[in-house]
Amino acid sequence: MAFFGKVLNQQLVLLLLVLVGLIVKKLRILNRESEKAVSSLLVNVLLPCNIIQSFLGEITISAEFVKSCILAILIAACIQIVSVFAGKLLFHRFPQEKQAILRYGLICSNSSFVGMPIAETLYGGVLYTSLFQIPIRFTMWTAGLSLFTNVNKKDAFKKLATHPCIVSIFIGIVLMLTRAELPKFLGDTVYSISKTTVPISMITVGSIMADADVKSLFSKSILYYTAVRLIAFPLLVYGALKLLHTEALLVNIAVIMTAMPAGASTSILAEKYDGDAQYAAQLTFASTLCSIVTIPVISLLFT
Numbered sequence: 001m002a003f004f005g006k007v008l009n010q011q012l013v014l015l016l017l018v019l020v021g022l023i024v025k026k027l028r029i030l031n032r033e034s035e036k037a038v039s040s041l042l043v044n045v046l047l048p049c050n051i052i053q054s055f056l057g058e059i060t061i062s063a064e065f066v067k068s069c070i071l072a073i074l075i076a077a078c079i080q081i082v083s084v085f086a087g088k089l090l091f092h093r094f095p096q097e098k099q100a101i102l103r104y105g106l107i108c109s110n111s112s113f114v115g116m117p118i119a120e121t122l123y124g125g126v127l128y129t130s131l132f133q134i135p136i137r138f139t140m141w142t143a144g145l146s147l148f149t150n151v152n153k154k155d156a157f158k159k160l161a162t163h164p165c166i167v168s169i170f171i172g173i174v175l176m177l178t179r180a181e182l183p184k185f186l187g188d189t190v191y192s193i194s195k196t197t198v199p200i201s202m203i204t205v206g207s208i209m210a211d212a213d214v215k216s217l218f219s220k221s222i223l224y225y226t227a228v229r230l231i232a233f234p235l236l237v238y239g240a241l242k243l244l245h246t247e248a249l250l251v252n253i254a255v256i257m258t259a260m261p262a263g264a265s266t267s268i269l270a271e272k273y274d275g276d277a278q279y280a281a282q283l284t285f286a287s288t289l290c291s292i293v294t295i296p297v298i299s300l301l302f303t
Helices: 002-026 032-055 063-090 096-107 111-123 127-148 153-162 165-180 184-196 197-209 220-243 248-258 266-270 278-303
Strands: none
Touching: 002 197, 002 278, 032 096, 032 111, 032 165, 032 197, 063 096, 063 127, 063 184, 063 220, 063 248, 096 127, 096 220, 096 266, 096 278, 111 127, 111 197, 111 248, 111 278, 127 165, 127 248, 153 165, 184 197, 197 278, 220 248, 220 278, 248 278, 266 278
8 A cells, every 4th residue: 555655646746747737828827839848848858868867877787687678678669569550450430530649649658758757756767668768759750650641761760760868768878888977067967957857747748738628528539548548558568468477677667658648749740730639639638637547556456
C-alpha cells in the first residue's frame, strides 16, 4: 500500500500541475502561440537535458547492463510494431477520419511529457525510458505520420536522426561510456534544467487539454480507445514479458510506458494536416484524465 500511496500522490501532483495548465490557458496567460513556444522549449531543451542527466552519475557498465539496454530498445520496438498492426485491427470499424487519430494514439503515447516524469519518480531515473524513445520516435515519424499525410522516407530518417531527444540519447551514451565528466557549471546547468521538465510538461499538457470539448469527451470510440490504451495494452505487455522472464525493472518500465495516454502530438498533427483536431483533443483529454486513475492501479498490480 505504501507503493500505491506513492504512485497516487505522484498522480495527484501531476493532476494539480495539469489543472494549473488548464487555468492559465482559460485565463489567457497562455495562448496558442505561447503554448507552441513552451512545447518547443520542452522538446528542444528541457527533455534533452533530462535525458542527458539520466546517463550521468555512477552507472556500472557491465555486460549485463549493456544487454539490458539493448533489450529495452528491442522491447520498445516490438511494442511499436504491435501497436501499428493492432491499430488496424482494433479500429477498422470506425469512420476513416477517426481511424487515423485512434491508430496514431495507439502508436504514439504521451511517453515523453507524462511517461518519463512518472518513471523518474517511481524508479529513480529515466535511462531505460530514454532508450524506449528511439523506436517510439521512429514509428511516430513513419507509420504514425503516414496516417495523416504521405511520408518521404528520407525526410522521416532526417527528422529521426536530428530530433533533439534522439541526439541527447547518443550524447548521454557517449558520456556514460567514456566516463567523461562535464565541467561543474555545465553539469549543474543540465541538472537544473532537467528538474523543470516535470512541472512544465504537465502544465503544457493541461494547456493543450483546455481546448477539448468536454461535452463530447466520453463517446463510445473514445471510451473504447481509452480501455485499449490504458488497460488492455499494458496488460498484454506485462503478460508477454512475464512469460519471457524479463528483468523486473524492464517489465516495470515497459508496462508504465505502454499505459500512457494519447500523446499531445495527436491533436497537433490532426490540426496541421486538416484532420479532426477537436476529436483528437478529446481523445487526448479523456485518456489523460482516465490515466490519473489507471496508472496508480497498473503500477500497484503489475509493476
